[in-house]
Amino acid sequence: MRIAxxxxxxxxxxxxxxxxxxxxxxxxxxxxxxxxxxxxxKNNAHSGKNCVQIGNGYGSVTQRLRGSSLSVVxxxxxxxxxxxxxxxxxxxxxxxxxxxxxxxxxxxTVRSTAYQQTGNYTETPPGTKYIEAGVERxxxxxxxxYVDDFSIETNIGEPKIKHEPLVNLDQYMRPFWKSDTxxxxxxxxxxxxxxxxxxxxxxxxxxxLSVKKFDLSTVYKQNVDYTLNNNxxxxxxxxxxxxxxxxxxxxxxxxxxxxxxxxxxxVTYTHHDKWDGPTPIYxxxxxxxxxxxxxAKAPLKIIAYGMSITRGMDVSSYDxxxxxxxxxxxxxxxxxxxxxxxxxxxxxNAGLPGAIVDWGALYANKYINPIKPDLVIIDFGxxxxxxxxxxxxxxxxxxxxxxxxAGNPKVEFLLLSNxxxxxxxxxxxDKNKAWYLANMEGYNKVLQQMETTGIVNLDMTTLSxxxxxxxxxxxxxxxxxxxxxxxxxxxxxxMAQLLIKNFK
Numbered sequence: 001m002r003i004a005x006x007x008x009x010x011x012x013x014x015x016x017x018x019x020x021x022x023x024x025x026x027x028x029x030x031x032x033x034x035x036x037x038x039x040x041x042k043n044n045a046h047s048g049k050n051c052v053q054i055g056n057g058y059g060s061v062t063q064r065l066r067g068s069s070l071s072v073v074x075x076x077x078x079x080x081x082x083x084x085x086x087x088x089x090x091x092x093x094x095x096x097x098x099x100x101x102x103x104x105x106x107x108x109t110v111r112s113t114a115y116q117q118t119g120n121y122t123e124t125p126p127g128t129k130y131i132e133a134g135v136e137r138x139x140x141x142x143x144x145x146y147v148d149d150f151s152i153e154t155n156i157g158e159p160k161i162k163h164e165p166l167v168n169l170d171q172y173m174r175p176f177w178k179s180d181t182x183x184x185x186x187x188x189x190x191x192x193x194x195x196x197x198x199x200x201x202x203x204x205x206x207x208x209l210s211v212k213k214f215d216l217s218t219v220y221k222q223n224v225d226y227t228l229n230n231n232x233x234x235x236x237x238x239x240x241x242x243x244x245x246x247x248x249x250x251x252x253x254x255x256x257x258x259x260x261x262x263x264x265x266x267v268t269y270t271h272h273d274k275w276d277g278p279t280p281i282y283x284x285x286x287x288x289x290x291x292x293x294x295x296a297k298a299p300l301k302i303i304a305y306g307m308s309i310t311r312g313m314d315v316s317s318y319d320x321x322x323x324x325x326x327x328x329x330x331x332x333x334x335x336x337x338x339x340x341x342x343x344x345x346x347x348x349n350a351g352l353p354g355a356i357v358d359w360g361a362l363y364a365n366k367y368i369n370p371i372k373p374d375l376v377i378i379d380f381g382x383x384x385x386x387x388x389x390x391x392x393x394x395x396x397x398x399x400x401x402x403x404x405x406a407g408n409p410k411v412e413f414l415l416l417s418n419x420x421x422x423x424x425x426x427x428x429x430d431k432n433k434a435w436y437l438a439n440m441e442g443y444n445k446v447l448q449q450m451e452t453t454g455i456v457n458l459d460m461t462t463l464s465x466x467x468x469x470x471x472x473x474x475x476x477x478x479x480x481x482x483x484x485x486x487x488x489x490x491x492x493x494x495m496a497q498l499l500i501k502n503f504k
C-alpha cells in the first residue's frame with residue numbers, strides 16, 4: 001500500500017485542469033445549493049474567516065457546475081464535526097441533461113473534531129451534463145458539521161489550446177519492425193562517470209537524415225554537435241545538445257521519480273538491418289464483428305478503458321509541448337480510418353490517471369456500456385502490480401468483459417499487456433521487487449490466455465523488454481511508468497497491425 005499511494009500521489013500532482021470552481025465561503029452562500037440548517041460560521045474556519053455550518057438533522061451544501069462526458073474531475077474539501085457522534089458524507093455525482101443521476105461517488109465518512117481533507121478524483125461517465133459536489137450530514141448526532149476550502153476542478157489534463165501535430169503522422173505510423181526509414185526516434189544522451197554523453201539507436205544507420213531537439217526547433221550538425229559511432233550518437237563537448245549526467249538520477253532511493261519530458265533528441269535515419277525482436281502480427285481473423293464493420297466502412301465506436309497511459313499522459317500532445325503528437329488511441333483510430341477509408345470511426349477515451357483494475361471492474365457498465373462500443377481497448381496493470389496477483393487481475397478483467405458483453409453481446413476486445421516500467425525504478429533491495437516483476441509478467445500471460453474469438457492481445461510487455469535491450473529504457477519513457485512519444489508509437493503501430501493485414 002505504501003507504494004500504491006506513492007504512485008497515486010505522483011499521478012495526481014502531475015496533471016492540471018482548466019475549468020475550476022473554488023470557494024472558501026468568504027462571500028457567503030450565494031450560488032450554493034443548500035438544504036436543512038445551513039449557515040455561515042465565523043468561529044471554525046479552516047482558512048480565512050468563514051466556513052459553512054450544517055446544523056442538527058439532515059442537511060447539505062452543494063456546488064453545481066456544467067460537465068462533459070469522460071473528463072477527469074477532482075473535488076477537494078475540508079470537513080470536521082463538533083463531536084464523534086455527528087457524521088458527514090462528502091460526495092460527487094454526475095447528472096444527465098434532464099438532471100437524472102448517472103453515477104455518484106461517496107467519500108469516507110468524516111466524524112472527526114479536527115479538519116479532514118477529503119473529496120474524490122475520478123472521471124465523468126458518458127452523458128454527463130452537470131456535476132454536483134458537496135457535503136451532507138445525516139440525522140444522527142446532535143452536533144454540527146463544518147465545511148471549508150471547497151474546490152472542484154474539471155477537464156483535468158485537457159489542454160487549453162489544442163495544437164496540430166508538427167510531424168507527419170503517416171511517417172510516424174510506419175511500423176518500426178518493417179520500415180527502412182526511422183522517423184524521429186527518441187534518444188536520451190547520457191553521460192556516465194563524466195564521459196561524453198551518448199545514446200544508442202535501435203538500428204545501425206546507413207545514413208543520418210537529421211538529429212533534432214525534441215521540440216524540432218533546432219537541427220544539430222554531424223561532426224559539430226555530434227558524431228556517429230556505429231549506432232551510437234555521441235555528443236561533442238561544446239555542443240548545445242541536451243543531455244543528462246548519471247549523477248542527475250537518484251540511484252540510491254527506492255522508487256526515485258524523474259521527468260524526462262522533451263529532454264531527448266530525435267533522430268531520423270535509414271538502415272538495412274532487420275528487427276530481431278518480437279513482432280506484432282495480424283489477428284483480424286479473430287475479430288469478425290469489428291472487421292466486418294471496417295470492410296463495410298460502417299460506423300465503428302472504439303473506447304479505451306484504463307489508466308494514465310490510456311489517457312495519453314506524457315505524450316507531447318497531452319503535456320502540451322511540441323511536437324504535439326496524438327495519443328496512441330488517436331494514432332490507432334486515424335490509421336484505421338486511412339487504411340479502410342472509413343471516416344465513421346469514433347474514438348472515446350475513458351482512461352483515468354491513477355485508476356486500478358478493481359475500479360475498472362466495478363464501474364465498467366457505467367463508463368463503457370452507454371457508448372455502445374464495437375471495440376473496447378482494455379489497458380490496466382501499471383497501477384495494479386503493487387497489489388494484485390495475476391489471478392486476481394484476470395478476475396477483474398473477466399468482470400469488465402462480462403459486464404460489457406451483457407449490454408452488447410457483439411462487442412469485441414483488444415487487451416493491452418503493459419509495457420515494462422523503468423528497470424532502475426525498483427531497487428534490488430526492495431523485498432517485494434520479485435513479486436512486482438512476477439505480477440507484471442503474470443498479467444501478460446493471463447491476457448494472452450484470454451485470447452479467443454472476439455478477444456485479442458497486444459503483448460507490449462515482451463516487446464518493450466526487447467526494445468530496452470536494444471536501447472535504454474530512458475530513451476523510450478518520460479518517467480518510470482509512462483511512455484514517451486516513441487513508445488506510444490509502438491503501442492499504436494502494434495494495435496494497427498492487429499487489424500490491418502498489410503500494414504506497412
